[in-house]
Amino acid sequence: MDDMRDMRTDVMTRSLEGLVLGDAFGDGWFLRAEEDAEGLWAAREPRPAPWPWTDDSAMALVLCAHLEQHGEVLEDDLAREFAAAYARDPDRGYGPSMHGVLRRIGEGEHWRAVTTGAFGGLGSHGNGAAMRVAPLGAYFHDRPGTAAAQAWLSALTTHAHREAVAGAVAVAVAASLAAGGAEEEAPPRGDFLREVIRYVPQSDVRSGLRVAAAFPDRTSVRHAASVLGAGTQLSAQDTVPFALWSAAGHLDDLTEALWQTVGGWGDRDTTCAIAAGVVAARTGTAGVPAAWRQACEEIPPWGAVRGGRDGDG
Incomplete structure (x- = not known):
């Protein structure tokens, strides 16, 4: 049992490292208006170091530390851990609604009341639940159904809306399938997406994935982003189909996956975090340029994420 937990943690960490790198890489492309982002992107010229990571990584780190400790999602504990991490470092680019959610949970309100009461009782359909979840899917790399349920x-600890939940399920299943098939030839993009769809509940996210799966092979990133959305609305349904379309087309090439994903512009730290978390669940990060890994802000140890001493196991 301990050997299996260790293996799950290793695969999860592989995905986490990709997610953090993608987050930091993508965030660097929010350029000043006078800079030629398109030209720099076309020339494959990465942004100067350092590359700090954002709330995408901050929440993924909490989720991974939680799984490393418990082996499953314990909702009450996870909600408190998200709130505690936010309180320690609130300036990571959290969305406006998430500031309120995490503060209220940190002040003692129950997460379910907070999240179900948001947006007139509908809950948030933002992309925050999807942006952090790829490593969870990698953790359950041999059990995509369990990945979906977890x-x-x-x-639900932060996002009660059906679309947000569907987005998280889709990303986790994609990472589970990518990691679970690491020893096999990568499937065609459409086939991979159709396998993900099997686990995703009826939703706009699912519909977007069906559209993405039907795109011709030569579909450009610009066209995909214009049809699917690339996170400009910060919603799950506007983010997840594009990010998974991009990941599915580059399952063996994390570097190219990042270049293509950021070229959709939109919410580029989040789309890159999702795509990279999925691809790295299969490939790891060894194939990206060493300078990228050196530019990226380091990942803290699990103990520090949980609020313990640096180096706590």
Whole structure:
């Protein structure tokens, strides 16, 4: 049992490292208006170091530390851990609604009342539950159905809307399938997406994935982003189909996955975090340029994430 937990943690960490790198890489492309982002992107010229990570990584780190400790999602504990991490470091680019959610949970309100009461009782359909969840899918790399169920629970601690939950499920299943098939030839993009769809509940996210799966092979990133959305609305349904379309087309090439994903512009730290978390669940990060890994802000040890001493196991 301990050997299996250790293996799950290793695969999860592989995905986490990709997610953090993608987050930091993508965030660097929010350029000043006078800079030629398109030209720099076309020339494959990465942004100067350092590359700090954002709330995408901050929440993924909490989720991974939680799984490393418990082996499953315990909703009450996870919600408190998200709130505690936010209180320690609130300036990571959290969305406006998430500031309020995490503060209220940190002040003692029950997460379910907070999240279900948001947006007139509908809950948030933002992309925050999806952006952090790829490593959870990698943790359950041999059990995509379990990955879907656990992603659902992890989403509800902050996002009660069906679309947010569906987005988290889709990303987790994609990472599970990518990691679970690491020793096999990568499937065609459409086939991979159709396998993900099997686990995703009826939703706009699912519909977007069906559209993405039907795109011709030569579909450009610009066209995909214009049809699917690339996170400009910060919603799950506007983010997840594009990010998974991009990941599915580059399952063996994390570097190219990042270049293509950021080229959709939109919410580029989040789309890159999602795509990289999925691809790295299969490939790890060894194939990206060493300068990228050196530019990226380091990942803290699990103990520090949980609020313990640096180096706590």
